[in-house]
Amino acid sequence: MPTPFDSMPILLRAFALCVLLAGCGAQSPPAFPEPEPDAIAEANGTGEFISTPVEAPPRAYDVRKGTDWPEADLADGTASISCELDYANLGDGEPLANLxxxxxxxxxxxxxxxxxxxxxxxxxxxxxxxxxxxxVAAIADRMEIGKRVLDIDSSGGQVEDAIKAGDAIGASGWTIWVREGASCHSACVLILGAGDVRMISGPVGIHRIIRMSSTATSRAQLNEELQAVYGRVKEYLARNGVAVAVADMMMAVPNRNLRLLTADELLEYGLDGTNPAQDDLDRLQLMRKCGEDFVRRRDAFQRNFDYHCKVPDRELEELTDCGLALRDQYGFPDETCPDDSPMSEFDMVRSAFFRQRAPVPVVPEDVPQGGDESASTQTESAGPTASMPEQAASGSL
Incomplete structure (x- = not known):
């Protein structure tokens, strides 16, 4: 006896049979193997700006609280700690490998x-x-070490880690140095953007992000994948006062190449000098703490520092000397707010230096001026100006 199923067209029968047997449901997409860590490291080379697959976050732990810190190690990098700014004469301090x-x-x-x-x-x-x-920021907070300088030389790395590190830097008050002989490329630019103040003498370069886990087979697919990453980068740049145009510029530079930013571009895009976002916050706080006159003088100093001191190819030593000489014209360090004055870290280092020095002999007032040239020279060399070697051959906060 014929059934309703028998009277259906052949194609309709096939469809109905698939539904009944649940055999035409959506199939799971094929699993693409993730690249081996060695392959990622090899592709990363010396200067790639890469984005890795987003993994489940580890157990949250706030290193600002407690002492039972999770294990962590430096990989593909070395660190050292110094309490001095004068790296040219005093080096970079003691190695730090134990985190x-x-x-x-x-x-x-x-x-x-x-x-x-x-x-x-x-x-x-x-x-x-x-x-x-x-x-380092967590311990500096506990020890009330208020002045923090990140002296960096990096060819780049992973964008997700750069954003995490940048957020930690932005929340804990760092000055970023790229000194002569150093460079800051690719993901390092995100670190540069997070500093309260940025002092740059070495090259800064950008290029495209590449996602090592990409399954794209066309430019449209690749662009769709990367838009999500660039969206995070743009949000990060915006909250740190850096022009989002930097992210757009990255898109136009092939990953195998590098586009060095000029001194004018670094200033224009908010990557050099005072962080614009932090500066707005500082102005509000300083207005309440130190008064309107302090903020006015501070602003005038910063404008003239940018104009007179920050010339192309100037080394950090020269930049520092120029800033220290310029700030005297604006009444800094300020008696009411010395720690908030421009380049106050040099005053702190100088004060610590004097605390450790033997007392300077006082020259009697009846010594003839210019009569004993050797005595005059000796006394002058013991003064504040000569106490810091070359006024500390390095940058400023």
Missing amino acids: SFLGVADALTPCQEVGLVRLRYEGKINAGFHALVER
Whole structure:
């Protein structure tokens, strides 16, 4: 006896049979193997700006609280801690490889009296670097070390880790140096953008992000994948006062190439000098704390510093000398707010230096001026100006 099913057209029968048997449901897409870590490292080379697959976040742990810090290691990078700004004469301090609570605390203890720490980092931007800056800032907070300088030399790394590290830097008050002989390329530019103040003497370069886990087979697919990453980069740049045009410029530079930013571009895009976003916040706080006149003089100093001191190819030593000489014209360091005055870190280092020095002999007033040239020279060399070697051959906050 014929059934309704028998009277259906052949194609309709096939469709109905598929529905009944649940055999025509959506198939799972084929699983593409993730690249091996060695392959990622090889593709990363010395200067790639890469984005890695987003993994489940590890157990949240705030290193600002407690002492039982999770294990963390530096990979593809080296770090050292110094309590001095004068790297030209005094070097970069002691190596820091142990990122445990006690390891970081021991490294920063000598800097507690000075009130300043300089973290020198050479290497890739990765999870180890993120842990490094986060942990050094956490101990600096506990020890009330208010002046923090990140002295960086990096060819780039992973964008996700750069954003995490940049957010940690932006929340903890760092000055970023790219000194002569150093460079800041690719993902390092995101780190540069996070600083309260940026002092640049080395090259800064950008290029496209490449996602190593991409399955794209066309430019349209590749662009769709990268738009999500660039969206995060633009949001990050915007909250740090950097022009989002920097992200657009990245898109136009092939990953195998590098576009160096000029001094004018660095200023125009908010990557050099005072961070615009932080500056707005500082102005509001300083107005309440130090008064309108302080803020007016500070603004005037900053404008003239940018115009007179920040000339192309000027080394940090020259930049510092120019700034220290210029700030005297504006009444800095301010008696009411010395710690908030421009380049106040040099005053802190100088004060610590004098506390450790032997008393300077006082020349009797009856010594004839110019009569004893050797005595006059000796007394003058012991004064404040000569106490810091070449006024500290390095940058400023």
